Amino acid sequence: MSEPEAQSEVSPGAPGRQGRPPRQEPPRGKKPGSSRGIVIGIVGGLVIAGIAGGVVLPNIVRDKPPVVGEESTLEVLLPGDINGALPTLDPGTSKAAVDDAKNCKAPLGWVTLTQRNGHGGMVRIRSGQYLSPPIKLTPTPQRVAIPYPAPYPVGRGVLTLLGEADQVGFYLTPGGIQDVNGTYSINVRWQVRNPCPS
Numbered sequence: 001m002s003e004p005e006a007q008s009e010v011s012p013g014a015p016g017r018q019g020r021p022p023r024q025e026p027p028r029g030k031k032p033g034s035s036r037g038i039v040i041g042i043v044g045g046l047v048i049a050g051i052a053g054g055v056v057l058p059n060i061v062r063d064k065p066p067v068v069g070e071e072s073t074l075e076v077l078l079p080g081d082i083n084g085a086l087p088t089l090d091p092g093t094s095k096a097a098v099d100d101a102k103n104c105k106a107p108l109g110w111v112t113l114t115q116r117n118g119h120g121g122m123v124r125i126r127s128g129q130y131l132s133p134p135i136k137l138t139p140t141p142q143r144v145a146i147p148y149p150a151p152y153p154v155g156r157g158v159l160t161l162l163g164e165a166d167q168v169g170f171y172l173t174p175g176g177i178q179d180v181n182g183t184y185s186i187n188v189r190w191q192v193r194n195p196c197p198s
């Protein structure tokens with residue numbers, strides 16, 4: 001041991017060390033600054049997760065149907081009204097849905113369409129995989145039957161109005177959606193219940 005090192009190792013009660021606290025050794029297994037490395041690692045991970053979320057999330061949101069205000073309610077077509085609604089349905093693609101409604105498996109829904117200001121025009125309604133026949137709009141409101149846009153127990157789906165007509169009144173509950181021009185999608189919900197209450 002060299003002389004300067006020997007002089008620096010003075011016992012705590014020695015005159016040269018008075019007024020100074022004893023030097024503390026870092027705990028074994030931990031190096032000074034190791035907690036700083038952990039914090040830097042956590043912050044870096046959060047930044048990377050934020051960047052990944054910023055890239056991925058917009059693509060997920062973009063694939064979802066647009067939400068126009070609040071969800072509207074798609075009303076149930078009562079069993080006694082099914083036969084009267086048949087002319088508004090596509091006979092080829094709605095047969096299974098009509099049979100399900102008549103056999104109390106899943107009801108049909110309905111919306112009301114009208115042409116404001118007498119402009120006239122043709123539209124169609126897409127409800128899930130179903131596409132209605134062309135509907136000639138008139139100033140007189142028309143009740144149009146449609147299958148639900150998703151399996152009935154799901155309780156939510158999307159309706160899309162297709163066509164070149166403008167100033168279309170597209171009515172659901174609550175309220176109505178008016179002055180629709182061109183393609184227009186709306187999220188709908190429905191209360192899942194017994195299709196044929198006794």
